[in-house]
Amino acid sequence: MAERPAILAEGLKKYYGNVKALDGVDLAVPAGTVLGLLGPNGAGKTTAVRILTTLLQPDSGRGEVAGYDVVRDVHALRSVIGLAGQFAAIDENLSGRENLELVGRLYHMPKAVVKARAAELLEQFSLADAADRLTKTYSGGMRRRLDLAAALVAHPPVLFLDEPTTGLDPAGRQDLWEVIEQLVEEGTTLLLTTQYLEEADRLADSIAVIDHGHVIATGTADELKRKAGGDVLELTVSSPSRVSTAIKALGDIECGEPHVDRKRGRISVPVRNGSSAVVDAVRSLDKARVKVSDLSLHRPSLDDVFFALTGRAAEPDGQATNGESADVDGNGDRPQGRRGRRSAR
Amino acid sequence: MTAATTSPDATTSLAPVLRGRMPAAWVVSDAAQMTKRNLLRYIRLPNLVVFSTIQPVMFVLLFSYVFGGAIKFTLPKGTNYIDFLMAGIFVQAVIFGSVQTGVGLSDDLAKGMVDRFRSLPMARSAVLAGRTLSDTVRNVFVVLLMTVVGLLVGFRFHAGFISCVAGLGFAVLFGFAFSWISAFIGMSVRDPESAQAAGFIWVFPLLFASSAFVPLVTMPDWLQAFARNNPITHIINAIRALTQGGPVWHDLWISLAWIIAILLVFVPLSVRRYRNSV
Numbered sequence: 001m002a003e004r005p006a007i008l009a010e011g012l013k014k015y016y017g018n019v020k021a022l023d024g025v026d027l028a029v030p031a032g033t034v035l036g037l038l039g040p041n042g043a044g045k046t047t048a049v050r051i052l053t054t055l056l057q058p059d060s061g062r063g064e065v066a067g068y069d070v071v072r073d074v075h076a077l078r079s080v081i082g083l084a085g086q087f088a089a090i091d092e093n094l095s096g097r098e099n100l101e102l103v104g105r106l107y108h109m110p111k112a113v114v115k116a117r118a119a120e121l122l123e124q125f126s127l128a129d130a131a132d133r134l135t136k137t138y139s140g141g142m143r144r145r146l147d148l149a150a151a152l153v154a155h156p157p158v159l160f161l162d163e164p165t166t167g168l169d170p171a172g173r174q175d176l177w178e179v180i181e182q183l184v185e186e187g188t189t190l191l192l193t194t195q196y197l198e199e200a201d202r203l204a205d206s207i208a209v210i211d212h213g214h215v216i217a218t219g220t221a222d223e224l225k226r227k228a229g230g231d232v233l234e235l236t237v238s239s240p241s242r243v244s245t246a247i248k249a250l251g252d253i254e255c256g257e258p259h260v261d262r263k264r265g266r267i268s269v270p271v272r273n274g275s276s277a278v279v280d281a282v283r284s285l286d287k288a289r290v291k292v293s294d295l296s297l298h299r300p301s302l303d304d305v306f307f308a309l310t311g312r313a314a315e316p317d318g319q320a321t322n323g324e325s326a327d328v329d330g331n332g333d334r335p336q337g338r339r340g341r342r343s344a345r
Numbered sequence: 346m347t348a349a350t351t352s353p354d355a356t357t358s359l360a361p362v363l364r365g366r367m368p369a370a371w372v373v374s375d376a377a378q379m380t381k382r383n384l385l386r387y388i389r390l391p392n393l394v395v396f397s398t399i400q401p402v403m404f405v406l407l408f409s410y411v412f413g414g415a416i417k418f419t420l421p422k423g424t425n426y427i428d429f430l431m432a433g434i435f436v437q438a439v440i441f442g443s444v445q446t447g448v449g450l451s452d453d454l455a456k457g458m459v460d461r462f463r464s465l466p467m468a469r470s471a472v473l474a475g476r477t478l479s480d481t482v483r484n485v486f487v488v489l490l491m492t493v494v495g496l497l498v499g500f501r502f503h504a505g506f507i508s509c510v511a512g513l514g515f516a517v518l519f520g521f522a523f524s525w526i527s528a529f530i531g532m533s534v535r536d537p538e539s540a541q542a543a544g545f546i547w548v549f550p551l552l553f554a555s556s557a558f559v560p561l562v563t564m565p566d567w568l569q570a571f572a573r574n575n576p577i578t579h580i581i582n583a584i585r586a587l588t589q590g591g592p593v594w595h596d597l598w599i600s601l602a603w604i605i606a607i608l609l610v611f612v613p614l615s616v617r618r619y620r621n622s623v
Contacts, residue, residue, distance in 0.1 A: 054464065081464070087456065091458065093386045102382055106462070106466075106471075154358050154359045155357060157357050
């Protein structure tokens with residue numbers, strides 16, 4: 001018997017006047033898996049989450065979570081989901097423990113269960129020491145962790161996280177990723193929205209790219225990256241006279257046509273398997289005795305995927321995101337803007 | 346993934362799943378939880394308590410000592426200004442307290458708390474009820490404090506005990522109704538600063554152009570006409586009569602009608618705003 005997905009959306013539409021926030025979105029998330037909903041600001045990610053968590057009613061279409069209809073079975077549905085939104089929704093004038101216990105009581109869990117569960121979550125999220133402090137004294141990362149803990153109080157089988165790491169520093173982001181991975185291991189079904197391909201890549205089993213209220217692509221992270229042209233290895237040779245030797249050395253590894261800036265000694269070359277290509281390239285260059293002053297691997301970002309899918313940049317009109325500045329590096333066919341950059345290890 | 350064996354219906358949620366109507370016990374417990382949460386704020390923020398009580402205390406002292414001398418000549422012989430003033434001070438204090446309902450709700454909206462609450466299987470009424478109830482509890486405290494301060498500077502009750510308690514209770518009841526107007530404003534403007542401003546601005550003319558601080562006869566005719574029909578005048582007159590003696594019923598009925606009308610209009614309006622607050 002074919003299993004019903006834990007999260008299902010069929011033809012979801014939501015219009016605000018002329019603005020089509022969602023224009024017929026279909027999603028299916030099998031139980032126990034993670035779907036990354038990837039898209040720029042204003043693409044419709046949050047609207048989709050709001051409809052599936054009963055905060056908003058769709059204009060048309062159908063949504064179902066854990067078998068419950070998002071319009072007809074509102075109360076039952078809310079008992080089996082957890083939601084953490086873009087902003088940490090915690091009460092600053094309560095302690096961490098009180099925040100969690102309040103949420104537990106509002107799920108109508110028995111008092112003793114609520115107390116035990118709150119203590120367990122505070123421990124799990126490394127908040128036990130700060131449990132009885134007012135949350136207004138918490139750092140941004142602690143707030144986010146508490147917010148996520150609040151979404152987990154009922155141990156919901158289905159979890160919705162709307163841009164859970166936006167605004168966190170890299171360490172905080174790393175922490176949160178680890179917590180989320182642990183949850184997923186326990187079998188929680190997760191729908192996660194994000195603007196970062198890297199995040200979806202790390203956490204999601206499958207990814208749906210959303211733009212202007214449409215799902216424009218679905219697939220695994222690798223499939224999407226392949227569409228976006230894969231990884232690019234960039235290196236700078238210490239003395240420009242050695243560029244030719246370097247290119248020859250790179251010929252030994254599996255890669256595409258290199259793009260060369262001889263004056264600066266810079267070479268960029270598409271590679272298939274990023275991480276191992278870095279190792280191979282270093283070995284090969286070392287063997288050829290080419291000194292390299294800089295070497296880095298560019299992973300395709302949301303922008304690159306977007307550009308590949310739509311032929312335009314991901315940013316909504318006139319709205320710059322907080323990424324790195326334009327990166328004009330000779331890959332003339334790439335969009336300017338934010339790019340996932342990971343230094344070679 | 347083929348390993349998933351849990352059917353989507355088999356839930357591992359620790360929360361009981363509601364089928365059918367929500368039991369009344371849940372509705373009550375949700376409102377109680379929210380009331381408790383809002384009241385904890387005042388324990389956690391002692392400054393808030395201090396400053397929100399200093400203001401009404403200041404009004405008692407300023408009005409009675411600064412204006413008292415001038416106004417007493419317009420009062421019936423033998424009436425102390427402080428006895429006249431306190432009914433107005435009670436109503437002013439509960440109105441100012443009720444403005445906080447809108448401020449608190451808009452703060453919850455702006456900080457995403459309302460989203461969290463709306464995603465929980467809690468009673469729909471609990472967020473609003475919890476807020477208006479906690480502000481009512483606070484108003485009880487403020488009215489009692491005002492009474493003590495008033496008694497210290499010469500205020501005296503001149504009616505039976507039950508009548509006086511009814512008078513204070515009536516002020517609190519009016520505050521509760523007013524909280525729902527404030528709730529509607531807060532849910533409409535959606536940010537705490539605007540809720541503060543929008544909650545107060547229209548209250549001042551209503552409050553001052555009433556029988557709160559001066560006898561109506563001292564006002565120009567056109568203003569008297571307005572003030573005489575101002576619901577706040579009726580409410581203050583009713584409280585004044587309940588605590589000082591005199592004919593009660595006329596003002597009491599009219600005020601009760603106003604209170605009921607306010608609730609009938611603003612409870613559904615606020616609930617609708619809350620449900621559509623996205």
